[in-house]
Amino acid sequence: MADTVRLKIKRQDGPDTSARWEEFEVPHRKGENLLTCLMDIQKNPVTADGKPTTPVVWESNCLEEVCGACTMVINGRVRQGCTALVDKIEQPIKVEPMTKFPVVRDLMVDRSRMFESLKKVHAWIDIDGTHDLGPGPRVAPDVQQTRYVLSTCMTCGCCLEACPQINPRSQFIGAAALNQVRLFNEHPSGALHKDVRLEAIMDDGGISDCGNAQNCVQVCPKNIPLTDSIAALYRETTWYGLFSWLKR
Template sequence: MHAEANRQTVELRIRRQDRPNAAPYWQSFVLEARAGANVVSLLMDLREHCVTKDGERVDPVAFEHNCMEEVCGACAMLINGLPRPACSALIAELEAPIRLEPLPKFPVVRDLMVDRARMFEHLKQVKAWVRIDGAWDNHERAPRISPQDWAANYLYSRCMSCGCCMAACPQVGSDQAFVGPAPLAQVRLMNAHPTGRYDKTERLHAIMAEGGLSDCGNAQNCVRVCPKAIPLTTAIGELGRQTTLQALKDLFGND
């Protein structure tokens, strides 16, 4: 009796797609959820016995997951219309029936799996990394940084490239060049790094070009849905000041 009290019947409505170019369709499933279950664990249970609400046995639902700790970002999807990681979406806190859809703005591979390659291409476009090799002295140790700067930078280092902010941004799309909020926030992070700052000018020029900072419409959807509460709009504001200063340097010279 106690075990039954710790379970609840849940209906899942899942938007499925068999192939990248296939037409999407909806299927409903009813299954038992354990106490404390999240969306990923429910999908794992469904994988073992994938029978629709109408009693039809179908192929297991394709989805991605890895860490189960809201660290990797792989399980992000649209849950009841909101982009969020499925591992931290607890069944008990979701309105029924629970609607699951692939993350928008990214090409669907199958069912709830999407291809995030475009976001990673944009990260490469803005050079969102710190070069280890260079003409500078590494001092054989990590560069020194103040506690205040470390705390500010840490907020941006939590990005797990889940794509939720990209999915919520009205300026991000397959027909638009905007790189999106996640790559912009990483530019802010890398520009503040003691070694990363050596490539600051190149990054700023990248986001001053087409598809860069000026394409942001300031909808602020990104900061509302970010599961890590990263201050994305603050980063965009700081980059606005950096690019303005860079434009003046380009016009009048660096001196």
């Protein structure tokens, strides 16, 4: 028997067309990842039963699991294609696009809602300018280490895909954006605008829509303590709600 990899890929020509499954059989190489198989299909776009087809469309860039682009659903689990080592997963490998984002084509989806959420939660530090104003505030090493982990979020969308609260009937912003609020609120200068971010997640679709299913933290490829972030923000928003009420 030839040493090959069998794949079952969900194909969809465009956002408004229906999906279909196509099967492929490509050469196997030791240590390869799933994306290598998709590259093989590009070189020879023919299905397992010999029918010519179009090359599969997918999104990828760094191939090192740091850009977040190649997120897809592989054998039922949302993850990056670049770290899906063929030798470690069951065949035929079933590959589908994420379901919580509109499909663009084949495995490519439109995640722009995630970037829009970053605008909504004020995910930046309000610096006075990029000119030389000397160093920033001193930061304790343990604060830095906490923030660094939060800051490795690559907007990949795994946490949204796995979250039961993300669905067509809900406005929930999702764990990734909430985590950004904590990231910036824990920085000494970021904390100066803490309230703006807290208010943003106390709206509809904000933190109170989290159903505490805790799926997000299980699928996060960067092991970001997303549920800790959400819990910390629960406390913050509760205090903020109370405090701003007293202020009135």
